[in-house]
Amino acid sequence: xxxxxxxxxxxxxxxxxxxxxxxxxxxxxxxxxxxxxxxxxxxxxxxxxxxxxxxxxxxxxxxxxxxxxxxxxxxxxxxxxxxxxxxxxxxxxxxxxxxxxxxxxxxxxxxxxxxxxxxxxxxxxxxxxxxxxxxxxxxxxxxxxxxxxxxxxxxxxxxxxxxxxxxxxxxxxxxxxxxxxxxxxxxxxxxxxxxxx
Amino acid sequence: xxxxxxxxxxxxxxxxxxxxxxxxxxxxxxxxxxxxxxxxxxxxxxxxxxxxxxxxxxxxxxxxxxxxxxxxxxxxxxxxxxxxxxxxxxxxxxxxxxxxxxxxxxxxxxxxxxxxxxxxxxxxxxxxxxxxxxxxxxxxxxxxxxxxxxxxxxxxxxxxxxxxxxxxxxxxxxxxxxxxxxxxxxxxxxxxxxxxx
Numbered sequence: 001x002x003x004x005x006x007x008x009x010x011x012x013x014x015x016x017x018x019x020x021x022x023x024x025x026x027x028x029x030x031x032x033x034x035x036x037x038x039x040x041x042x043x044x045x046x047x048x049x050x051x052x053x054x055x056x057x058x059x060x061x062x063x064x065x066x067x068x069x070x071x072x073x074x075x076x077x078x079x080x081x082x083x084x085x086x087x088x089x090x091x092x093x094x095x096x097x098x099x100x101x102x103x104x105x106x107x108x109x110x111x112x113x114x115x116x117x118x119x120x121x122x123x124x125x126x127x128x129x130x131x132x133x134x135x136x137x138x139x140x141x142x143x144x145x146x147x148x149x150x151x152x153x154x155x156x157x158x159x160x161x162x163x164x165x166x167x168x169x170x171x172x173x174x175x176x177x178x179x180x181x182x183x184x185x186x187x188x189x190x191x192x193x194x195x196x197x
Numbered sequence: 198x199x200x201x202x203x204x205x206x207x208x209x210x211x212x213x214x215x216x217x218x219x220x221x222x223x224x225x226x227x228x229x230x231x232x233x234x235x236x237x238x239x240x241x242x243x244x245x246x247x248x249x250x251x252x253x254x255x256x257x258x259x260x261x262x263x264x265x266x267x268x269x270x271x272x273x274x275x276x277x278x279x280x281x282x283x284x285x286x287x288x289x290x291x292x293x294x295x296x297x298x299x300x301x302x303x304x305x306x307x308x309x310x311x312x313x314x315x316x317x318x319x320x321x322x323x324x325x326x327x328x329x330x331x332x333x334x335x336x337x338x339x340x341x342x343x344x345x346x347x348x349x350x351x352x353x354x355x356x357x358x359x360x361x362x363x364x365x366x367x368x369x370x371x372x373x374x375x376x377x378x379x380x381x382x383x384x385x386x387x388x389x390x391x392x393x394x
Contacts, residue, residue, distance in 0.1 A: 026309060026310070026312075026313060027309075028225060028310065029313070102312075105309050105312055106309070108305055108308065108309045108366065109306060109309035109310075111305065111366040111370045111371070112223060112224075112302050112303070112305045112306035112309060112370060113223070113225065113306075114370045114371055115223075115299075115302055115369075115370055115372075116223060116226070121370075121371060121372075124370075124371060125371050125373070128366070128367060128371060128373065129373075132376070152379075154375075154379065155379040155382060155383055156383070158367070158375075158376045158379040158380060158383065159360060159379070159380065159383035159384075159387070161363065161367070162359070162360045162361075162362075162363030162364055162367060162376070162380055163356060163359045163360045163363055164359075164363065165359075165362070165363035165366050165367065166358065166359030166360055166361065166362035166363035167359055169305065169308040169325070169362050170325060170355070170358065170359060170362065172312075173308045173309060173311045173312055173318075173321075174308070174311055174318060174321060174322050174325060175312075175318075176322070176325065176326075178351075178355075179329070179355045179359070182349075182351065182352040182355040182356070183355060183356065183359055185352060186352055186353070186355065186356035187356075190356070190387070193390055
C-alpha cells in the first residue's frame with residue numbers, strides 16, 4: 001500500500017508527469033518508469049504515494065477536471081456568443097500542438113477502457129459532465145439574454161461537445177487535417193445558427 | 198509465417214469472430230483464444246491464416262469498410278433528405294444494442310492506437326474516408342437537386358460524422374443515456390437546418 005496521501009502540489013506535479021507521459025506514449029504503452037521520466041520523482045518516489053500506474057492515472061483525471069474548468073472559465077469573453085465560440089475553439093484541439101494532440105488521443109484510449117474500469121469511468125464521467133454543464137450554462141445564459149434562439153441548452157451543448165470529441169479520432173488520431181479545419185469552421189457556423197438575427 | 202491467404206468466406210468468418218470478441222472484451226483484453234471462442238475455428242486454425250492477433254484485427258477492419266458501405270447503401274431512402282437522416286441515425290449507435298455498443302467502443306480504442314500503428318491507421322483511415330465520402334455524396338446530391346441549402350458538402354458531412362463519432366465516448370463508453378438521446382435529436386434538427394424551406 002502507498003504510504004501517504006500526496007500534498008496538493010505533489011499530486012499536481014505527478015498528474016502533470018502522467019499527462020506528459022500519456023501524450024508521448026498513450027495508455028497501453030505507459031509504465032511507471034515513463035511517468036517517472038517526466039517527473040521530478042523516481043519510480044520509488046511515485047510508489048510512495050500511489051500503488052499502481054492506474055492510481056496515478058486516476059490522480060491525473062481528477063486534476064484534469066479542475067484544470068479544464070479553470071481553462072474554460074479563463075476563456076470567458078464578452079457575452080455568451082463569444083464565450084461559447086472561444087470554449088468550443090478550445091475543445092476542438094488543433095493539430096499543431098503535438099502534446100495536446102497526444103493527450104487527447106490518450107483520453108480517447110482511457111474512455112475506451114471506461115466500460116471495463118469503474119475508477120476511470122467515474123473520473124471521466126465527472127470530466128465530461130463538468131464540460132457539458134459549463135457549455136450548457138453558456139448556452140442557457142445566451143438564451144436568457146436573448147442572444148441565442150430558444151434552443152434547449154443541454155441538448156445544444158451535447159451536440160457541440162460531441163462534435164468536439166469527434167474531432168479526436170478524425171483529425172488527431174488519423175491526421176485528417178482537412179477534417180480538423182472543417183470542424184473548426186463548422187462549429188463556428190453552427191454557433192452562427194444559434195444567434196438571433 | 199501464416200500458411201495461406203484465406204478464401205473470402207473464411208476471412209469474413211474470422212472477421213466476424215474478431216468483431217464479436219472485440220465487442221465483448223475490447224482490444225487490450227483481446228486474445229486469439231477469445232477470437233477462437235467466437236469462431237468455428239480453433240486457435241491453430243486462425244494461425245493457419247494469420248500470424249498474430251493484430252493481423253486478424255486488420256482483416257476485421259478491411260471487412261468492416263465493405264460492410265459499412267453496404268449497410269449505408271442499404272439505408273438508401275426516398276431522396277437525399279431521408280437518406281441523410283437514415284445514414285446519420287445508423288452512425289449514432291443506440292445504447293440498447295450491447296454488441297454494437299461494444300464494437301463502437303473497441304473501434305475508439307483501435308483509433309487511439311492509430312498514431313502508433315501504421316497497419317491500423319491505414320485501415321481506419323479507409324473506413325473513415327469511405328464513410329465521409331458516402332455522407333458528402335448524399336449532401337452534394339441534396340444541394341444539386343435543391344433539397345438542401347448551398348452548403349459545402351464535405352465540411353457538412355465532416356461535422357455530422359464528428360457528432361456521430363462523439364456519441365461513442367459520451368453515450369456508449371460512459372453510459373450518458375440522456376446525451377445519446379439528445380444527440381439523435383440534435384443530428385435530426387441539424388439536418389432540418391440544411392433543408393431549403
